[in-house]
Amino acid sequence: MFDIGFFELLLIGIVGLLVLGPERLPRAARTAGLWVGRIKRSVSTMQREITSQLEAEELRQKLAEQQKKLDENVNQARRSVEKHFESGEKRDTQAPSASSADELHRVERSAPAASDDASSAPHDASPADKDSASR
Template sequence: MFDIGFLELLIIGVVGLLVLGPERLPKAARTLGLWVGRIKRTVSGMQREINAQLEAEELRQKLNEQQKKLDEGLERVKRDVERTAEPTPREAGRQGDEPEGVAAPAPSAEERLDDALSRARLPDDQDTDAHKDSAAR
């Protein structure tokens, strides 16, 4: 706090001895020492409180940053899920046949397989179907 050297302390002691006298000087020095100790403890306590408040504020800021990052990640995942849940153009055409406000159910795996097979049917398959129909007659 203050930079007081030996010479300054010696001068203060001599002046105190002359002003207070040898009877009251020890009691005055003890009282002065107690007051200086109290002041030092008070100042160090304030410093600790200020440091604790600064650390708490830093932690709050870090927590807020982490919360923002988590919220952004959650929103990104939510958008990705919504994007993948959007119907394909073919499925959207099917949904257009439904009344407004009623969503058509997604095609099942069997329906999608049947649809894919009907699109990929070879001419030989059509011939065998024709033979089956003629044999059945």
């Protein structure tokens, strides 16, 4: 912070000795040292806080950039899926061919009809329920 060399400190010490005297100079030097230490700690604390705030801001910016990229990728994937389904719907809206209509009729005819006998009872019924139903 300040560029104080040996000769400046010597000059301050001599002036302090002349002004304060030998009795009060050690006490004044100790008090000045405590104040300088407190000031240094305060400045160091402020520097650390400023540095941490700057790092946090950098992380927020990087996070915002990554979020933006992720949003772009999600939007691109959504557009791709929508385009795929739109092209599929266009194919489905076209008239079905004769062979697919024949297949549909064949499947409908081959489906078994539901009957009312015991085989159509639910499969999750307990054996006691089945026994009581047969009585």
